[in-house]
Amino acid sequence: MAKKSYNYAQLEAVAQEMRANPDMVYYYEYQTPTATLPTGEVLDLAREFGDVRTSGRGWPIDEQWIVGAAIGAATAGSKAIARIPTMAAIFAIEYVQNQAGKIRSMTGGQASMPFVLWVDGAGRQRGSAGQHTDVGLEALYAQPPGTKVVVPSNAYDAKGLMITAIRDPDPVIYLDYGEVKSGDQPDVPDQAYEIPIGKAEIRQQGRDLTLVAWAPATVDAKRALPDLAKLGISVEFIDPRSLKPLDVETLVASVKKTRRLLVVEHGHYTAGFGSHVIAEVVQEVPGVRTRKIAFPDVPGPGSAVMMSWLRPDAPKIVDAAIQLMKA
Amino acid sequence: MTPMHTREGTIDRRTLLKVMGAVGATATVASACRSPFDESVSAQGLTGGKFDKGITLATAGPGGNKQWRPGDAVKFLPPEDIPVRGKAADLLASLPKEKLLHLYERMTASRKWETAMKDLFLAGKDGLYGAFHTYVGEEAIAVGVISTLNQDDYIASTHRGHGHLIAKGGDLNKMSAEIFFKESGYNKAYGGSMHITDMSKGIMGMNGIVGASFYMAAGAALHGMVRGTKQVSVAFFGDGAAASPYYFSGIRSCANQKIPTIFVNENNFQYMGVPMAFTVPTKYISEYTKGLDIPHFLVDGNDISAVHAAASEAVEWARAGKGPSMIEAMTYRWYDHSGFAGGRVGQDGAMGLPYRADEEVRQWMSRDPIVRYKRWLLGKSLVTEVDLAKIDKDTQAAVEASIDFARKSADPVPEAGVLNTYAEGAALATQFYNRKGLGSQPKST
Numbered sequence: 001m002a003k004k005s006y007n008y009a010q011l012e013a014v015a016q017e018m019r020a021n022p023d024m025v026y027y028y029e030y031q032t033p034t035a036t037l038p039t040g041e042v043l044d045l046a047r048e049f050g051d052v053r054t055s056g057r058g059w060p061i062d063e064q065w066i067v068g069a070a071i072g073a074a075t076a077g078s079k080a081i082a083r084i085p086t087m088a089a090i091f092a093i094e095y096v097q098n099q100a101g102k103i104r105s106m107t108g109g110q111a112s113m114p115f116v117l118w119v120d121g122a123g124r125q126r127g128s129a130g131q132h133t134d135v136g137l138e139a140l141y142a143q144p145p146g147t148k149v150v151v152p153s154n155a156y157d158a159k160g161l162m163i164t165a166i167r168d169p170d171p172v173i174y175l176d177y178g179e180v181k182s183g184d185q186p187d188v189p190d191q192a193y194e195i196p197i198g199k200a201e202i203r204q205q206g207r208d209l210t211l212v213a214w215a216p217a218t219v220d221a222k223r224a225l226p227d228l229a230k231l232g233i234s235v236e237f238i239d240p241r242s243l244k245p246l247d248v249e250t251l252v253a254s255v256k257k258t259r260r261l262l263v264v265e266h267g268h269y270t271a272g273f274g275s276h277v278i279a280e281v282v283q284e285v286p287g288v289r290t291r292k293i294a295f296p297d298v299p300g301p302g303s304a305v306m307m308s309w310l311r312p313d314a315p316k317i318v319d320a321a322i323q324l325m326k327a
Numbered sequence: 328m329t330p331m332h333t334r335e336g337t338i339d340r341r342t343l344l345k346v347m348g349a350v351g352a353t354a355t356v357a358s359a360c361r362s363p364f365d366e367s368v369s370a371q372g373l374t375g376g377k378f379d380k381g382i383t384l385a386t387a388g389p390g391g392n393k394q395w396r397p398g399d400a401v402k403f404l405p406p407e408d409i410p411v412r413g414k415a416a417d418l419l420a421s422l423p424k425e426k427l428l429h430l431y432e433r434m435t436a437s438r439k440w441e442t443a444m445k446d447l448f449l450a451g452k453d454g455l456y457g458a459f460h461t462y463v464g465e466e467a468i469a470v471g472v473i474s475t476l477n478q479d480d481y482i483a484s485t486h487r488g489h490g491h492l493i494a495k496g497g498d499l500n501k502m503s504a505e506i507f508f509k510e511s512g513y514n515k516a517y518g519g520s521m522h523i524t525d526m527s528k529g530i531m532g533m534n535g536i537v538g539a540s541f542y543m544a545a546g547a548a549l550h551g552m553v554r555g556t557k558q559v560s561v562a563f564f565g566d567g568a569a570a571s572p573y574y575f576s577g578i579r580s581c582a583n584q585k586i587p588t589i590f591v592n593e594n595n596f597q598y599m600g601v602p603m604a605f606t607v608p609t610k611y612i613s614e615y616t617k618g619l620d621i622p623h624f625l626v627d628g629n630d631i632s633a634v635h636a637a638a639s640e641a642v643e644w645a646r647a648g649k650g651p652s653m654i655e656a657m658t659y660r661w662y663d664h665s666g667f668a669g670g671r672v673g674q675d676g677a678m679g680l681p682y683r684a685d686e687e688v689r690q691w692m693s694r695d696p697i698v699r700y701k702r703w704l705l706g707k708s709l710v711t712e713v714d715l716a717k718i719d720k721d722t723q724a725a726v727e728a729s730i731d732f733a734r735k736s737a738d739p740v741p742e743a744g745v746l747n748t749y750a751e752g753a754a755l756a757t758q759f760y761n762r763k764g765l766g767s768q769p770k771s772t
Contacts, residue, residue: 023553052552060583065542065576072546075531076481078553080546098536099543101748107524107532108515109747146748169750 006155006181008035009188011043013162016192021079027066028083030058063088071100074115083118087131100171101146112169121177124311126304133300136267141173142244148172149244151215155185160195179216200247206236209260217264223314252284260324261290269294289327293320388610395604398684400596405627415636434466434697436722437493443726446672457519462490464661467696469494471634475642481529481560483543486521488533503729509736516739538571548586559587559645567598569612582619587645592655599664600682613655628656629696659691
């Protein structure tokens with residue numbers, strides 16, 4: 001088992017499922033599917049599967065087409081992935097809202113929808129400004145009926161959730177945020193494996209406070225954990241990994257124990273998915289002390305100075321935890 | 328108002344031949360006929376024959392005419408005495424008798440089923456509700472196109488798609504039951520008129536979103552491509568959907584990747600109550616994609632021979648791996664956009680609608696595609712009166728039996744409302760204080 005990059009782990013998942021499913025298709029725009037191991041081994045899906053099952057050297061800049069063609073192929077019976085960049089995810093919502101999430105119901109269960117929308121998420125990074133900084137599409141895609149939403153935060157989850165998403169007969173939105181791809185990554189097994197959709201992972205056990213963060217917010221949460229330990233706050237850190245369905249059971253069990261819930265998200269504050277996490281928990285655990293910190297309701301600015309002040313980063317997480325402990 | 332028949336002088340024979348050729352039977356014609364719009368287009372041209380008389384019904388297409396008034400669609404009436412002579416008719420006449428009768432049977436079933444539903448809605452006794460978009464008057468297009476497909480080919484339909492379903496072998500019992508929102512319906516009462524689907528027959532479904540058929544058809548064709556099956560896929564759409572960005576996107580990408588699709592535009596001159604003249608800047612919709620190196624066909628949609636001939640070439644083109652083609656079939660809907668305003672029990676056609684003239688409706692009804700087909704079949708002695716009378720009787724009985732079936736079928740249970748959203752499990756019944764016991768979170772894997 002060679003050390004794999006996050007990108008390699010994901011493409012390995014796709015390649016393994018495409019080998020197992022001769023009808024499966026993988027459509028993308030410019031994201032030519034190649035990755036290399038440190039040992040030099042190259043994975044090239046366009047070469048391996050040809051330009052009928054993949055988009056070859058690339059398809060036109062028309063995300064509606066990429067998504068619609070994949071949804072059409074999935075309706076007809078092919079397992080299908082459509083991969084699009086972050087700014088385009090908003091173009092794709094129409095076909096997900098009106099078709100992918102509804103066709104099974106509208107047809108009375110006749111049609112299946114083995115479709116994965118793979119969104120290359122942006123991040124709260126400096127220098128991009130506005131359109132290339134959005135995080136929080138999970139709230140948008142969790143809202144239409146019939147969808148499932150997963151948010152991997154490391155290479156191991158990325159591969160396992162990709163495999164599960166492909167095998168799932170329902171539409172799965174796979175939000176792939178760039179920030180989680182660098183840094184230390186867990187080992188990734190060579191063989192195909194599944195991570196169940198709807199199962200949270202308790203990353204750290206604790207007694208005093210439940211900290212919930214997913215995707216890029218896990219990066220800040222992990223940075224905050226050592227400081228919180230130093231302060232003597234015993235934190236239970238949960239990464240839901242899938243947001244819809246949400247593992248409410250695990251969250252509720254944790255908060256019943258800690259009585260405090262801190263949710264951190266990089267999405268915009270109003271109607272961000274974190275609000276739903278809190279709503280689900282407080283309905284089951286009355287009297288819980290809770291707070292959500294999120295990116296404010298502003299477009300991400302280009303300036304590094306403004307961006308880092310806006311970001312709900314480790315110091316702000318620590319501060320929020322301290323205040324919740326006092327409350 | 329311009330008189331119905333306007334003489335416009337001699338028609339350029341070369342132009343007409345091009346248009347005619349588009350509905351001819353040879354494969355070579357398809358590529359030669361990419362753009363029949365260089366000069367004036369004759370309505371006779373649409374029929375695929377009878378061009379020798381040189382009478383022009385309209386030199387310009389209906390698009391872009393800002394002076395359009397209700398009633399102007401009569402200018403585009405096809406000639407009365409068709410189906411026609413010529414290649415298209417010869418091709419149709421070459422089909423075996425049982426196939427010719429089958430086409431008549433499907434058109435008749437579609438007409439009788441929709442007409443019966445219209446009467447039931449208007450009579451009100453069955454308490455029918457929901458949208459209902461009739462296809463009456465346009466049957467030659469569905470049946471003509473689908474007659475050229477194999478059973479395992481795909482179609483993606485529209486909100487006005489009952490005729491497509493019936494042409495592809497839709498089951499009248501299940502269709503009627505769906506209109507009645509019964510459990511035994513095609514979509515188990517989840518869908519209703521606008522969503523009837525039969526995946527087992529390659530029917531990707533009717534769809535409530537205007538412009539949804541393009542990607543559905545293309546995706547199904549891609550599914551065939553990856554399996555190397557040579558299946559082709561038809562996207563039906565109206566003149567309204569031609570304005571959708573999905574149209575340009577779909578047809579361009581199908582051309583780019585040689586995806587075996589046939590884009591069939593059922594141009595009935597109006598989307599809802601808005602005339603095409605105000606929404607289409609070119610004379611015809613098929614001019615939009617002139618720049619693509621694909622065959623375009625402009626046909627009389629009320630002439631099954633013209634539709635069948637064009638579709639035969641389009642299907643051959645697609646199956647040969649050459650990619651998409653575009654058929655624009657001019658036609659007219661007898662009823663209102665949805666529902667039955669202006670309609671009456673036992674009377675054909677909707678009258679008194681504000682956006683069109685009754686005379687226009689009557690004139691187009693006089694070009695009834697079923698009557699024309701019947702006249703031609705009998706005129707050429709391809710079938711007998713007895714054959715057709717039997718079909719009329721049998722389809723009427725099948726329609727009535729389907730209504731009986733629908734009436735006797737059970738309603739769905741209300742709790743089915745949380746089922747069939749996901750492959751497994753039920754959605755949470757969150758409308759209740761106590762959600763437990765009514766469903767569980769959808770489970771994966």
